[in-house]
Amino acid sequence: MEALAVRPGGVYLDATAGGGGHLREIIARLEDSGTAIGIDRDPDAIAWIGAQISRSAATVILEQSPFSRFDSVLERHNIGAIDGMLLDLGVSSRQIDAQERGFSYMKQSDLDMRMDPSAGFTAAELCARLSEEELARVLRTYGEITNPMRMARAVKACGKRRPLRTSIDLVTCLRNEYGPSFPVKVIAKVFQALRIAVNDELAELCACLSLAVSKVKKGGRIVVISYHSLEDRIVKNFFRDGEQGCVCPPVLPRCVCGKKILLKRLNKKVVIPSVSEVENNPRSRSARLRAAEMVA
Ligand SMILES: C[S@@+](CC[C@H](N)C(=O)[O-])C[C@H]1O[C@@H](n2cnc3c(N)ncnc32)[C@H](O)[C@@H]1O
Structure with a gap:
């Protein structure tokens, strides 16, 4: 909230x-x-917030939408x-x-992981549809799994014997391949990789940031909290690039690239939660906050 510096109107x-x-x-x-707009691609989140939020003086707009298309929400409300x-x-x-959503590797549930349950393929469908090579690429790129080909081969082989339907089917498959003490940390990475692929999370983030610089006013703030290095890298590079003006070679007499300085980082060093915050809220432990102010 400090980084967002909300102005009452x-x-x-x-x-x-x-x-x-x-x-x-x-x-x-x-x-x-003032106006607060809350969007989420998960319809359940929007319904839940709608039931929770009490009357307020400000205008409150709630809509289901992926954030890569938040401009359409703004347009609909002029x-x-x-x-x-x-x-x-x-x-x-x-x-x-929510056990039935399939995000947790600790609980028996459908291997789904879609934030919007009406869109795209479930994690189970993805495992079945991707080739070994494609699955290995997902595991390597989004989960930083070492030797992803071995894992992809094992997952595809399990699916051929009996289609993977639940989160526990996947965990069992991994434990059969690597042994019963296969680290939970790596299982978490596998689930993270599938979740990122199912929801196309990194492309969503890039699209949203590009839109943000055209929709946030001069002096307005963009605040991003991310939870893994892939997201954080995108945010860090985007903000760093936004601080750069002309990128023409110095030999050119005048600028031909037209690149303008768009924003100023509020914190060059990423902000992380304090020890006491992590104690109170262990799920905050990997949070990384970056914020920028629009200067154009
Ligand atoms: C960490 S939670 C946000 C929690 C929230 N800040 C709060 O105070 O309760 C992330 C939320 O972002 C939503 N989400 C993730 N990717 C999204 C996207 N591309 N478009 C819209 N919502 C998305 C998820 O459905 C989830 O509800």
């Missing part, structure tokens, strides 16, 4: 409304001339530009705890 977008925690904090800082936006990436505690 401003228009703010929480692009990952989730359990509504941040959105409630934004609303609490707004006066009746909002040209916003004063700030927040992205708190990944999955919510409610999604992890």
Whole structure:
């Protein structure tokens, strides 16, 4: 909230409304001339927040949408530009705890992992549809799994014997291949890789950041909390690049690239949770916050 610096009469977008925690904090800082927009690609999150949020002086808009298309939500409500936006990436505690959603490797559930259950392929379908090579690429790129070909081959072989349907089917398959003490840390990475692929999370993030610089007003803030290095790298590079103006070679007499300085980082060093925050909320342990202010 400090990084977002909510102005009471401003228009703010929480692009990952989730359990509504941040959105409630934004609303609490707004006066009746202010507007809070909460979107989430998970329809269950939007329904839940709608039931939780009490009356407020400010205008509150809630819509199901992927954040890569938040501009359409603004258009539908005749909002040209916003004063700030927040992205708190990944999955919510409610999604992890909802057994039937398949995000947790600790619980027996359908191997689904779609944030929007009406769109795209489930993790089980993805494992069945991808070739060994494609699955290995997903495991390597999104899960940083070493020797991903061996794992992909094992997962495909399990699926051929009996289609993988549940999270426990996948965990059992991995334990059969690597032994019963196969580290939970690596299982978590496998689930992370599948989740990123199922929800096309990195492409979503890139598209959203590109839109953000055209929709956040000068002086407005973009705040992003990420939970793994792949996301954090995208945010870090995007903000760093946004701080750079002309990239023409010095030999050119005048600029031909037209690149303008768009933003200024508020923190060059990433902000991480304090020891006491992690103690109170262990799920915050991998959080990384970066924030920038629009200068153009
Ligand atoms: C970590 S939670 C956010 C929690 C929220 N900040 C709170 O205070 O409760 C992340 C949320 O982002 C949503 N999400 C992830 N990727 C999304 C995307 N591309 N578009 C819209 N929502 C997305 C997830 O469905 C999930 O509800």
